[in-house]
Amino acid sequence: MAHPPIIELRAVTKSFGPVDVLKGVDFAAHAGRVTALVGDNGAGKSTLIKGLAGVQPYDGGDVLFGGEPVRLDHPRDAAKHGIEVVYQDLALCDNLDIVQNMFLGREERRLGTFEEGQMEVEAAAALQSLSVKTVKSLRQKVSSLSGGQRQTVAIARAVVKQASVVILDEPTAALGVAQTAQVLALVRRLADHGVAVIMISHNLQDVFEVADDVSVLYLGTMTARIEVANTTREDVVGYITGTKTMEAVA
Amino acid sequence: MSANVDNPVAREAAQARPEDSLLGKGMEDGVRDHFRAYVRRVRGGEMGALPAIGGLVVLFIVFGFAHDLFLSQRNMANLLTQAAPLVMLGMALVFVLLLGEIDLSAGVTFGVSMASFVRLTQPDGLAWPVALAVALGIGLAIGGFIGFFVARVGIPSFVVTLGMFLGLQGVLLVIIGDAGAYRLIPAPIKALNTSNLPVWAGWLMLIGVLALLAGVALWDRARRSAAGAPNPPLSIMLAKLAGITVVGIAAVWFLSQDRGSGAIPIRGVPIVVPVVLGFAMVATFLLDRTRYGRYLYAIGGNREAARRAGINVTAVRWTAFVLCSTVAVLAGLFYVSRVGSADAGMGREIVLSGVAAAVVGGVSLFGGRGRLVHAIIGALVIATIQNGMGLLGLPAGTVLAVSGGVLILAATVDALARRRSGGVAVT
Incomplete structure (x- = not known):
């Protein structure tokens, strides 16, 4: 980890009423690397991600983007910095086609009307950059796609506008074996393009297959931040369940 | 899709960027592929106005005989x-x-x-x-x-x-x-x-509508070409326009005949027709081509x-x-x-x-x-x-x-x- 992280959290906190969900969490993600965020249910993974997405701002602590302190108070702030979130329940509109979904909320326009041709070309380029070749027509409705294809579109949606940080929430949770392999390969390519990928996962097999770094949340504190190459599955399980601890290796 | 080597556009695209050929944009194929895709969509449940058009034809035949x-x-x-x-x-x-x-x-x-x-x-x-x-x-x-x-x-x-x-x-x-x-x-x-439009105004309305439809279609094609995106076959657009033209001419001609029962002739397209068509075109533009319309969908x-x-x-x-x-x-x-x-x-x-x-x-x-x-x-x-x-x-x-x-x-x-x-x- 020679390069400085593209996005860094320092001692962020978040409480809901009397419940402290994040108790001063440090976290970082680096360009070109896949950082897995693991932890048991209720550890604070979703809260951490919602803060990064600007959906639910943190109460305290610092967010550094490219070394500069920034505020993420609104999804617009996140989008401005190129932070894209691919949600678990695939935030796609079934009744729209692939191009329309990829550009939803940020359509290319001229004189107030859509540049459909330009969007098609850019969508194709985005899918191309992820080496996606299984899409028959960019103009087919998302309702006609399989689960893996939908996940692909959702990820491509995140990169079509040159994202710098892509957050994937359980990208393989609903997929079969072959499709999981496809999506993991996609995640790897995303990082190879210089994107900082943050992947939430319950599946340690996925984590060890694709991630470079792993960060473990346990009851609102970061119990481990370590390179995947320097740890074992048993250790990570230990950090997740709280039976094993280590001082942060930042 | 890429197997369709008879299609010059697809072939050209494949030659220009070979790695692109597997990514269909859904536009570049020939008339037959577009027709097949349409049939597939209809069978997949996207029937659009087809049942209604069929129903309208049946109703006209039934009531026409009755x-x-x-x-x-x-x-x-x-x-x-x-x-x-x-x-x-x-x-x-x-x-x-x-x-x-x-x-x-x-x-x-x-x-x-x-x-x-x-x-x-x-x-x-x-x-x-x-x-x-x-x-x-x-x-x-x-x-x-x-x-x-x-x-x-x-x-x-x-x-x-x-x-x-x-x-x-x-x-x-x-x-x-x-x-x-x-x-x-x-x-x-x-x-x-x-009331009705004068007969000449009915024809003028038809020409205006057709010119607008053709103009928008051609403008779309030009914009797509400028962006480097393939266009659907020209013949599909021409066939659609020709269909609308035939129906339009028949309708305006039909309504331009005298339908009065007395000495004073009654003829011409009812005034509401251009009003409704004008509104429909403006609102369709809003739904199809602007963010507001897209967001409704x-x-x-x-x-x-x-x-x-x-x-x-x-x-x-x-x-x-x-x-x-x-x-x-x-x-x-x-x-x-x-x-x-x-x-x-x-x-x-x-x-x-x-x-x-x-x-x-x-x-x-x-x-x-x-x-x-x-x-x-x-x-x-x-x-x-x-x-x-x-x-x-x-x-x-x-x-x-x-x-x-x-x-x-x-x-x-x-x-x-x-x-x-x-x-x-x-x-």
């Missing part, structure tokens, strides 16, 4: 003016139906606004343009009111608009008062849905996805109700123009026909699917049923029962199509 006056110029012109309020109301409802919402009060909204309009334009009253502005303002306010409770407070639109349906009937009774009915005075508004498809994409869901839903109610006022204008008076029962029954028109035409009750032209075709189906059965002298009860049956049939087709296309219920 009554020899049905296909007369006079009755056809009559059918168009009868259908005009329903067409407009159907289009108004499309805006909320696309969101998966409904406006049961659209009919009484035009009742209240038109009662106000007719009363305000009684002798010693306001000039009609001012009164029309007031009427539109009333529609705007009612839509804003409904939209507030649906989009901000979060009450189901069914409940809010059912309440408005009852409440506005009360308001309508108060406005009309003891008089029972008011006569419509302003001559231009009377003429709107009772997106919210109707998956509201949460739309919200996460940064769309201001509340504002779009709110304004959809404003649009619906305001356009409903125009439907009312066609209605009073044709009837010549405003009474306390205005708009009460037509609203379900309006919903039926949109749904019969292929607009989904579940949201996210449908186009304005579907509402036009569906309204023509409903109006044809009412017109034909009226000609045959069938009792009003039968007409009502058949209209209701058609609505349920169309809703069934909608639900089955939705199941087939694999859609899931989105709330």
